[in-house]
Amino acid sequence: MNGPNDNEPSQQRLIGDLRVVIENAEELLKNTDQYTSRLYQNAREKLAQALNAATEELARFEDAQLERMMVATHAASVQHADSTGEARVLRAFH
Numbered sequence: 001m002n003g004p005n006d007n008e009p010s011q012q013r014l015i016g017d018l019r020v021v022i023e024n025a026e027e028l029l030k031n032t033d034q035y036t037s038r039l040y041q042n043a044r045e046k047l048a049q050a051l052n053a054a055t056e057e058l059a060r061f062e063d064a065q066l067e068r069m070m071v072a073t074h075a076a077s078v079q080h081a082d083s084t085g086e087a088r089v090l091r092a093f094h
Helices: 008-031 038-079 085-092
Strands: none
Touching: 008 038, 038 085
């Protein structure tokens, strides 16, 4: 079935992988700062641009994921007639 949650594990994996790539790129930029040749500087500039784009994309993914979670939580609250936060918490533990 192709329901709305079928892509959730792959989206989680994508977000996790993107975080790792960003961390590695940041570490690479930090560790190559001492190289001053034009070749290194050009490569570092390209990496910095790609890092900025990846960071922006990660923020979009995380915002979309948060929005989906909020919508799902609201739908469940409506479905179960949860009128208070306490009711939502208690239902989560049943």
